[in-house]
Amino acid sequence: MYNYIQNLADNTLILGQRLAQWCGHGPFLEEDLALTNTSLDILGQAQMLLNLAAEIKGDGSTADDLAFLRDAIGFKNVILVEQPNGDFAHTMLRQYFMDVYHVHLYTILSGSSNQSLAEIAEKSLKEVTYHLERSQLWMQRLAHGTKESIDRLQNALNELWHYTHELFEESEELDDLVEQGIAADPIHLKIHWEADVKEWLASTALTIPKTGWKATGGLNGHHSEYLGLMLCEMQFLQRAYPDCEW
Amino acid sequence: MKCSFYRGPIQIVNGSNQQILKVLKGVTDPEIPVLSLQDLGVIRNVSSSDMTIEVTITPTYSGCPAMELMEQSIVELLSGEFSKEIIVITKLSPAWTTDWMTEHGKKVLFEYGIMPPTKTGKIICPQCQSQQVELISQFGSTACKALYRCTDCLEPFDYFKCH
Numbered sequence: 001m002y003n004y005i006q007n008l009a010d011n012t013l014i015l016g017q018r019l020a021q022w023c024g025h026g027p028f029l030e031e032d033l034a035l036t037n038t039s040l041d042i043l044g045q046a047q048m049l050l051n052l053a054a055e056i057k058g059d060g061s062t063a064d065d066l067a068f069l070r071d072a073i074g075f076k077n078v079i080l081v082e083q084p085n086g087d088f089a090h091t092m093l094r095q096y097f098m099d100v101y102h103v104h105l106y107t108i109l110s111g112s113s114n115q116s117l118a119e120i121a122e123k124s125l126k127e128v129t130y131h132l133e134r135s136q137l138w139m140q141r142l143a144h145g146t147k148e149s150i151d152r153l154q155n156a157l158n159e160l161w162h163y164t165h166e167l168f169e170e171s172e173e174l175d176d177l178v179e180q181g182i183a184a185d186p187i188h189l190k191i192h193w194e195a196d197v198k199e200w201l202a203s204t205a206l207t208i209p210k211t212g213w214k215a216t217g218g219l220n221g222h223h224s225e226y227l228g229l230m231l232c233e234m235q236f237l238q239r240a241y242p243d244c245e246w
Numbered sequence: 247m248k249c250s251f252y253r254g255p256i257q258i259v260n261g262s263n264q265q266i267l268k269v270l271k272g273v274t275d276p277e278i279p280v281l282s283l284q285d286l287g288v289i290r291n292v293s294s295s296d297m298t299i300e301v302t303i304t305p306t307y308s309g310c311p312a313m314e315l316m317e318q319s320i321v322e323l324l325s326g327e328f329s330k331e332i333i334v335i336t337k338l339s340p341a342w343t344t345d346w347m348t349e350h351g352k353k354v355l356f357e358y359g360i361m362p363p364t365k366t367g368k369i370i371c372p373q374c375q376s377q378q379v380e381l382i383s384q385f386g387s388t389a390c391k392a393l394y395r396c397t398d399c400l401e402p403f404d405y406f407k408c409h
Contacts, residue, residue, distance in 0.1 A: 016309075030383030030393060037385040044309025048338070119339040123308055126341055126409055134384045 002056045003076060003173060004183050005117070006066075007219055008105075009049035010077035013067060014227070015098055016043035017234055018085055027088055034134065038095070041127040048120045055116075068238035072228045073221040080163035080215070082227040089152035092138045094160055097197070099132035101167050104192045105184050113181035136200070143204035150205065158209045165214040167193070263292045266299060269327045273319045276312045277388055280358045283316055287346025290337060298331045299324055304342045306409075307389045344409045361394070361405040371396035372403055 019039035026032025050063035057066075081098065085091045106128060109121035142149045168190035177183035201208065217223065237244060270289060275281045283289050283303070291302040301320050305313045317334045324332045344363035352362035359372045369379050376398035386393040391404040 030385075033387070033393075034383055034385040037389045040309035040311070040389055041307055042309070044305075044307060048308055123305070123338045123341045126343075127307060130384070130407070130409075137384075 001114075001177060001182065002053060003219075004177055005049055005053040005056060007076040007078075009046055009053050009066070010075045011081055011098075012042050012049060013046035014075070014077045014230070015081040015094075016040075016046055017230060018081065018083075019091070019095075021085060022091065031088075035091070038131050038134075041131065045120070045124045045127070048123070052116050052120065064238075068235045072223050072231055075221060075223065075227060075231075076219055077223075077227075078163065078166040078215075079218040079224050079227075080160065080166060082218075082223060082230060083160065083163065084226055086156065086159075087152055089142055089149065090156040090160070092135055092142065093153060093156040095131070096135040096139050097160065097164055097167075099128055099135045100193055100196045101189070102128040103132050104189050104196075108184035108188070111181075112183070117182065139200060143200075143206060154206055157206055161209050162211070162213050163215045164193075166216060166218055169216065169219055171219070263294060266292050266294060266301075266324065266328070269323060270301070270320065272323055273316065276315045276319075278355070278358065278360065280354045281351055283320070285348045285351025285354070287342065287344070287348070287351075288316065294330065296330075298333055299328060300333045300335060302335045302337050304337050304340075306342050310389060312388075342409070344406065347406075355406060359403060360391070361403060363406050363408045365408060369394060369405055371399060371401065373401045374399040 016039045019035050019042065022032065022035040022039075024032065026035050046067075047063055050066050054061050054063050054066055080094060083090075083094065103125070106121040106125035110118055110125060112118040112121065139153075142153045144150075168186040170186050174183055174186065178185045267284070270292070271282050271284060273283045275283065275286055286306070288303050288306060289301060290304050291300075293300045301324070303313075303316065303320070313336075317336075320334055321332045324330075347363060355362040356372050361369050361372055368377060370377055371379055371394075373396060376396050378397045379394050380397055382393040382395050382402065384392050386404045390406060390409065392407050393402060394405050395402045
């Protein structure tokens with residue numbers, strides 16, 4: 001159970017942190033605000049999930065300890081969310097992938113047999129549904145925009161597609177949780193996610209890259225080099241001044 | 247924000263708590279000072295015993311930084327009026343919805359220059375009451391608002407989104 005909550009929490013924490021890096025760099029002011037407001041919602045979800053993870057861990061650790069005192073190998077997020085922001089097409093495509101995933105995930109988890117998880121999912125679902133409306137609009141705009149916007153989106157798709165499989169990785173531990181009605185079934189999630197994403201792709205001139213490799217390892221703490229670099233920045237203050245409080 | 251997963255029916259506030267509720271009217275949204283937490287629909291229950299006052303609140307948006315400040319304001323204001331221990335409980339479910347915003351809350355929002363949430367789809371410029379408006383961005387100055395522009399008076403304005 002702890003590993004599962006940690007995976008959900010870390011996906012949101014790392015994605016929220018990545019989005020926050022757009023602050024002051026958005027393509028225009030309104031979009032800058034939208035990216036950071038989305039980040040804020042997602043970090044709020046991370047906080048709720050990390051609180052729950054800390055509660056399950058039960059050794060006195062707090063949500064802050066989990067966020068700021070774990071090393072890269074302790075993080076269980078999918079490698080997709082730690083990928084650099086790239087250009088706006090990269091960030092929005094990753095966001096669209098995660099929004100579709102989160103909407104289906106939280107829809108299922110709203111009925112989780114774990115009451116705390118169900119409540120967090122019910123709350124978060126409202127937020128990610130709105131995020132998806134926005135990222136869907138951007139996907140339409142970029143995919144049917146200029147040659148440049150289409151090229152950039154295709155580049156982003158070429159780079160990010162292979163990281164999406166990790167969202168639906170199966171494990172024995174997860175099977176048990178699905179059996180108990182706690183977790184969302186990854187096979188079910190994959191079917192819904194692919195149906196939505198492929199329906200959108202079919203309405204565009206974009207093509208799914210065919211190289212066929214799949215990223216894996218994030219759920220076991222084996223990450224790309226980008227996570228460590230991000231944590232250096234994110235955790236700096238707590239590492240340099242332990243227990244420092246604002 | 248301390249999350250405690252207390253779950254129970256939303257209790258109707260009884261007569262003896264009216265005095266507490268009156269004091270709580272003084273706690274407003276730090277971002278929108280005309281809007282009290284009651285008008286916003288954030289306060290879900292108030293109960294008191296000889297020693298304690300318990301206020302149950304529900305967060306608007308999970309990452310909203312104003313929530314912590316609201317919690318502090320509740321404790322500060324009630325501690326000043328009652329010599330009891332003030333406990334603020336954060337309750338996630340049922341999730342907050344703009345349906346809980348009071349009619350009075352919607353009225354003061356509009357007068358303040360923010361279009362209140364509406365399910366009719368009819369978004370009106372709070373400056374000149376025109377219905378000729380367009381969406382600029384799905385997010386405004388805070389997570390709970392979207393940014394619109396009136397094409398008649400050309401003023402931009404915030405719309406408090408349905409949630």
